[in-house]
Amino acid sequence: MNELINLDDFERAALAKLPAGPRDYYAGGALDEITLRENRAAWSRWNLHYRVLRDVSGPDFGTELLGMSIDWPVIIAPTAFQCMAHPDGEVATGRAAADSGTAMVLSTLANKPLEQVAAAATRGLWFQLYVFRDRGVTRELIARVEAAGCRAIAVTVDAPMGGQRERDLRNDFAFPATLAATTLMAASARPANALAMDGAFMSYANAMFDPTLTWKDLEWICAQTRLPVLIKGVVRSDDALQAAGHGARGVIVSNHGGRQLDTAPPGAEVL
Amino acid sequence: MNELINLDDFERAALAKLPAGPRDYYAGGALDEITLRENRAAWSRWNLHYRVLRDVSGPDFGTELLGMSIDWPVIIAPTAFQCMAHPDGEVATGRAAADSGTAMVLSTLANKPLEQVAAAATRGLWFQLYVFRDRGVTRELIARVEAAGCRAIAVTVDAPMGGQRERDLRNDFAFPATLAATTLMAASARPANALAMDGAFMSYANAMFDPTLTWKDLEWICAQTRLPVLIKGVVRSDDALQAAGHGARGVIVSNHGGRQLDTAPPGAEVL
Amino acid sequence: MNELINLDDFERAALAKLPAGPRDYYAGGALDEITLRENRAAWSRWNLHYRVLRDVSGPDFGTELLGMSIDWPVIIAPTAFQCMAHPDGEVATGRAAADSGTAMVLSTLANKPLEQVAAAATRGLWFQLYVFRDRGVTRELIARVEAAGCRAIAVTVDAPMGGQRERDLRNDFAFPATLAATTLMAASARPANALAMDGAFMSYANAMFDPTLTWKDLEWICAQTRLPVLIKGVVRSDDALQAAGHGARGVIVSNHGGRQLDTAPPGAEVL
Amino acid sequence: MNELINLDDFERAALAKLPAGPRDYYAGGALDEITLRENRAAWSRWNLHYRVLRDVSGPDFGTELLGMSIDWPVIIAPTAFQCMAHPDGEVATGRAAADSGTAMVLSTLANKPLEQVAAAATRGLWFQLYVFRDRGVTRELIARVEAAGCRAIAVTVDAPMGGQRERDLRNDFAFPATLAATTLMAASARPANALAMDGAFMSYANAMFDPTLTWKDLEWICAQTRLPVLIKGVVRSDDALQAAGHGARGVIVSNHGGRQLDTAPPGAEVL
Numbered sequence A, B, C, D: 001m002n003e004l005i006n007l008d009d010f011e012r013a014a015l016a017k018l019p020a021g022p023r024d025y026y027a028g029g030a031l032d033e034i035t036l037r038e039n040r041a042a043w044s045r046w047n048l049h050y051r052v053l054r055d056v057s058g059p060d061f062g063t064e065l066l067g068m069s070i071d072w073p074v075i076i077a078p079t080a081f082q083c084m085a086h087p088d089g090e091v092a093t094g095r096a097a098a099d100s101g102t103a104m105v106l107s108t109l110a111n112k113p114l115e116q117v118a119a120a121a122t123r124g125l126w127f128q129l130y131v132f133r134d135r136g137v138t139r140e141l142i143a144r145v146e147a148a149g150c151r152a153i154a155v156t157v158d159a160p161m162g163g164q165r166e167r168d169l170r171n172d173f174a175f176p177a178t179l180a181a182t183t184l185m186a187a188s189a190r191p192a193n194a195l196a197m198d199g200a201f202m203s204y205a206n207a208m209f210d211p212t213l214t215w216k217d218l219e220w221i222c223a224q225t226r227l228p229v230l231i232k233g234v235v236r237s238d239d240a241l242q243a244a245g246h247g248a249r250g251v252i253v254s255n256h257g258g259r260q261l262d263t264a265p266p267g268a269e270v271l
Helices: A007-016 A020-027 A034-044 A089-099 A114-120 A135-147 A166-171 A182-187 A191-196 A201-208 A215-224 A237-245 B007-016 B020-027 B034-044 B089-099 B114-120 B135-147 B166-171 B182-187 B191-196 B201-208 B215-224 B237-245 C007-016 C020-027 C034-044 C089-099 C114-120 C135-147 C166-171 C182-187 C191-196 C201-208 C215-224 C237-245 D007-016 D020-027 D034-044 D089-099 D114-120 D135-147 D166-171 D182-187 D191-196 D201-208 D215-223 D237-245
Strands: A063-065 A068-070 A104-106 A125-129 A152-156 A229-234 A250-253 B063-065 B068-070 B104-106 B125-129 B152-156 B229-234 B250-253 C063-065 C068-070 C104-106 C125-129 C152-156 C229-234 C250-253 D063-065 D068-070 D104-106 D125-129 D152-156 D229-234 D250-253
Touching (some): A020 A166, A089 A104, A152 A215, B089 B114, B125 B135, B215 B229, B237 B250, C007 C020, C089 C104, C135 C215, C215 C229, C215 C237, D007 D020, D020 D166, D135 D215, D152 D215, D229 D237, D237 D250
Parallel strands (some): B152 B229, C104 C125, C229 C250, D229 D250
């Protein structure tokens, strides 16, 4: 009996290897997890009305994305603290992305240094940016992202405050003290950042990230970099239009994996 | 493991502490409990199409409600006989409401004297009024409500007859003889009220409350008081319009928590 | 704990008292029982958008139905072979109907003589008519129905052939040899009818009932009697219009309780 | 208790007799089996709004299909490797079809020789054609199909590549080495075909069948035969129109039983 056939199998096997805290941090959503569930269910309600007799030999799934060429039209979404799952953390993810011919988005809250991940993710790396209250930290981070050869910056806009993730609250979950958000802390020597990280995502996010962000700040970010800037976490077409008007090169339709605002609509429905 | 994270946790823990009779009185609905279930399910079918980049620092959920200022836009709905759950009953509820910065609605069938609850609910108290066949009782009650400093009167209009609550029938449930509807009985010395209370809600309601009420009676109630009057239990827009035309200052969209007419539409759908 | 509060309780308790054959004959539907389930589910999807402040004292549910006055607007549908459930059979049902202030419809396949049931059902009796291949049997039956004081005839039109009731097939169910379709057999001395009854409904129906019926036959039936004639088993508005055009005084919207054509639409939806 | 009343009973009993590999090959679908489930569920959501009083005596379900007369309007769909279920394989199926008065479609991947099946399927036989990369094999097959007296050819167009059938992958399923696709291999002496068959459907299909097929190839097929040609596996009306324009005499609406592209729409919905 082959046990590892599809993504569900791998997810099940991987979660079984983790202690409750990290497992639930990775797998959980906000509040009642309505959006978490609907995110998947909504896709299964889509029907593919396929066409026939179209010559599908040598299918080519390759595409170009903001000047970056990938072999198939999926890139790896950013997730924080990947070293909780495996010591190679984001470097392993970058390597896997490259091996399969696609790109990766690296979280601001990565455990592995940005430069190491960039070296592994040879088919392209984007950087997911949380905007800090301290604009100095933010600017230094952007500069380092450019220097490391990242191809785009995805600014998260659906987490002005940390999501209420009840599984984490039940587990008294805190990011492990033995792991650091290396990229972030190397970019800034400010000890406050390191200290605040000693807790759950919600506390950290509320302490560090800037909840005052508006469209003007998006313009400020675009002005700091020659890289294309996208905003991540959009579920409305009017917000997508605004993004284009304020300098974004694209939007990433997302509800943060159901981890921020519960009852947010699934991507498969708003697309 | 933190056990008490969300409202479901508290509900579960609280119900586990109660004997079957009060537990089912609080938790049950009418007939097949279709509306009881749908009341919650309907909310979870709503999607919040949130906006991004709007400066959510220092969010202010405060609002003004009929001249009363509260810190967040939810007030506590009236429920009867709260001393079955805890000896402090409605006084504790009023205190909790005030502590969280909001108001409370006190049931006609409260166990604690209106004045004690008013003293605790310092951020505002409304009074939920059942209209008695005996208009004298009703008028005395309104006068006392005004004297105690209540800010509004919510007349229940979806319980002209008691709901058929099958859990109560199965349990042979009767309000405990050791508890009195203090507010009500102090306002009126009529012993019939006290006697009739010795039974289930359905029997009591059918004996005491006036099923002949019409829009004219709403006008009569409005004429008895300088307080704003709302009607509670409306699920139709034409009824809301009628209410405005007969002196009501507002309607409370409600189906009595699914406890009166089963298959009544959920508030989340008719809103 | 009160065990018998609602109809579900009574149904459960009653079915528990019966052997498998009669129990499944009463409770089952045709084929996969999709319609059987949907018949109930469809009602629970209806919402009652009730009105408030309408004076519901002394509610009067009474109505007049084809000249017959009943206290509440529900009459008892016809079901066959009620003596399988209780020795008093249809007589008990007629008595219960009368006690509750309403009428009953008696099946052609009743076990108790029509006249006895008529004597018990003092608030009104209708007769459900299966049209036999033998028009003589049919005519004699109609004459007897009139003589017994029935107030209307409901011609079943959704059973030109017997439904495939799989529970009956699994149970090898046959109507008990000790019970007779008294009304039918007394009305006609033809032994073939008695013999054919020694089997399941499907075999009997296919042998005895006339599958060639058309709208012309409805006219023939109307011509045999001064009683109002309805047709029972209609799920389409065009059929209802046709019925009116061919002499019927009404239609009974029904899919034979989900016992004839599975996937027929529920009454609650076609109404 | 009669155990074998309906198709579900027979399916359950038959699957219980098979080892896991063939059982799951017959019963499984592609990927998450969403389409497999929906194919059945969609039918049960249809309502039959039947008409009444239409004379249904001596019902005649017979019809004519591309010049072939059958007693009821269902023919047997093609399935591969029927000898895994029973040594008589497709010959038994053909005999059953004939006995019930209808036709059968024989798979290219049948175990029994085409001519034997044609002799058994006396009420008509169609041939389901997979188009091989090797057009010689294809042409020889068509010639043999004509010679055997088949009445039509159904070209499968929804399997340009083998479906990802996860049950087969879990079971390491391969067609049994002791069974051959007799029709196919007798028609062509090419050993590559025999070798490649020693594996799962996906590997075989990908090695042998032509994924480059377009509407022009349909014209080529039509030119090779005087038999009517249909295409099987269509779920879109525009494809049906194209088919007519390129010589097909009909389309078979199908998603390959949910075995090819998961989330393909169910036939009951696209019809």
